[in-house]
Amino acid sequence: PGISLKAENLGLAQMAEVPLVVVNVMRGGPSTGLPTRVAQGDIAQAKNPSHGDYKSIALCAGTLAECYTETVRAFNLADRFMQPVFVLLDATLGxxxxxxxxxxxxxVKAGIVPRKQFNGPAEDYFPYECKPDEPAVLNxxxxxxxYHFTGLHHDKNGFPTEEIETCRKLIQRLEDKVALHEDEVESYEEFMMDDADFMIIAYGSVSLAAKEAIRHLRADGIKAGLFRPITIWPSPAEKIKEYTDKIDKVLVVELNIGQFHSEVQRASSRLDIDGLFKVNGRPLSPHEIVSKVKEIL
Structure with a gap:
């Protein structure tokens, strides 16, 4: 069901370094789950949509405008890193x-970054002969x-190989081409975080409810703020760590059972991060978030 059916070809695109954009209106699961109800059940899957080692890129729109602008950004990132890029939505936004x-x-046209091309003689063209932190150049x-496409480990021409060092360098490069350039991918929103002493982390449509909840909490004298990751993977781990080092009370709100919550725990090196999760196909309301914050306090 859903994106699960695409896993094999997503792995092929990662290995062959084929740029493409996948718009995934997330659902609940496992299996068919609640296909017509709201959920954010594909967050963990977007990090590892196929087996193997690589660095996935996943963006998460939080507004109608971002459904457009993040898709545009996804195409630029797909061309820059030569790999699949997810744009995650949920049923509320969809x-x-x-x-x-x-x-x-x-x-939009002014912001398009052309894909790299090789302009030399054809006999000097080796699409997968790249620097250790750069993607393939597929003309x-x-x-x-x-050039040759394959899902197997391959040499500089794209033909299968089992040569030890060639295989090692290939897989390390698939990881490093993103990992060493995360500053080009990272994006997040901070809402009323300047003086916040209670941080809510939410993404997608849930962030809209979180903003409304924060307005109510502020009216009650509780200095809450929102940190919203727009790029989900790679996560803005350093920024999360910066905030969780200075803010004691942190609540992750999402429509799954903690798929991003575990990432916040990892990034913050804390096991006391609170969570508000919902998996019955219904959206989280501002009232539920307000109640949870007050319960924690």
Whole structure:
């Protein structure tokens, strides 16, 4: 069901370094789950959509406008890193109808970053001969440059190999081409965090409820703030660590049983991070978040 059916080809795209964008309106699970209800059940899967070692990129829209702008960004990132990029939504956003302010076509075109190409002689073209932290350079088809696609470990031409050092360098590069350039991928929002002494972490449509809850909490004298990861994977771990080092009370709110909560625990090196989870196909309300915060306090 859902994105699970695409796992094999997503792994092939990671290995062959084929740029593509996958828009995933998340659902509940396992199996068919609640396919027409709201959930954020694909967060962990977006980190490792297929077996093996690589660094997945997953963006999570939190507004209608971001459904557009994050998809544009995803295409740029897919071309930059030559791999699949997820745009994660949920049913609340997927079915939402409202006004949104989006960039003009001219602004979008101005922000497009062309994919790298090799312009030398065809006999000197080796698509997978790259620096240790750079992606493959796959020229457009039918222009005289030849290369081979495979899901197997491969050499600089793309042909299968089991040569020990070639295999090691390939897999390490698939990891490092993203891991060493996370600053190009990272994106997050801080809402009323300047003076916050209670941090809520939420993403997707849940962040909208969290913002409303924060307004109510502030009216009651509770200085709550929201940290919203827009790039889910790689997570903004350093920023999470920075905030969790100075804010004692932290609550992760999500429509699953803690799939990002465990990442916050890892990034913060803390096991006392609170969670508010819901997996019955219904959205989390601001009232539920307010009640949980007051319960913690």
């Amino acid at each position: 079915l939402m109808h409202a006004k949104a302010t989006i960039p003009t076509l001219e602004e 457009p088809m039918f222009e005289g440059y030849r």
